[in-house]
Amino acid sequence: MKPSILSALSLLVSCWAAADSSISPSRQQYLNNLLIQDCGSCHGLTMKGGLGPALLPTSLKNKPAAFITATILDGRPGTAMPAWRPLLSDQEAAWLTARLLSGDL
Ligand code: HEC
Numbered sequence: 390m391k392p393s394i395l396s397a398l399s400l401l402v403s404c405w406a407a408a409d410s411s412i413s414p415s416r417q418q419y420l421n422n423l424l425i426q427d428c429g430s431c432h433g434l435t436m437k438g439g440l441g442p443a444l445l446p447t448s449l450k451n452k453p454a455a456f457i458t459a460t461i462l463d464g465r466p467g468t469a470m471p472a473w474r475p476l477l478s479d480q481e482a483a484w485l486t487a488r489l490l491s492g493d494l
Contacts, residue, residue: 412484420481424488431469436494440469446492457486 412420425434431441442448449457461482464472473482488494 412481416481417484420477420485421488421494423476424485424494428485436489444489446490449490454483454486454490457489458482461485 428441428444429436431439432444433439436444438444438448458479460470462472462474462477462479464470477485
């Protein structure tokens with residue numbers, strides 16, 4: 390791997406770590422419940438899909454994280470996917486995206 394790719398990767402990882410540590414454990418618990426109960430009511434408890442499409446790492450792998458985060462924040466007008474901006478900060482939506490992409494729910 391070229392050094393520039395390595396340093397970009399380590400920057401990315403440190404950004405994630407920073408994003409993680411500033412969301413309190415109780416808020417992380419709230420977000421995990423939201424993911425299973427609210428998101429899960431449409432996307433399936435295990436994110437395999439329902440009214441909404443599957444949100445598994447394999448289903449999302451070709452979509453940029455920023456696109457997924459924007460979908461969570463602003464929803465998809467004209468579809469059942471609601472905007473979560475009233476409930477979530479940008480950082481919290483990014484945290485949910487990372488949870489979905491990790492597949493570790
Ligand atoms: C009321 C039902 C409903 C709820 C609740 C809901 N979604 Fe959705 N979601 C949808 C539908 C329907 C779509 C597909 C929209 C479309 O046709 O583009 C969607 C699309 C998405 C997408 C885009 C998937 C892709 O492949 O492009 C993401 C990401 C997503 N939802 C995440 C979430 C998250 C995270 C939550 C909880 C915070 C949530 N959704 C809650 C119905 C819902």
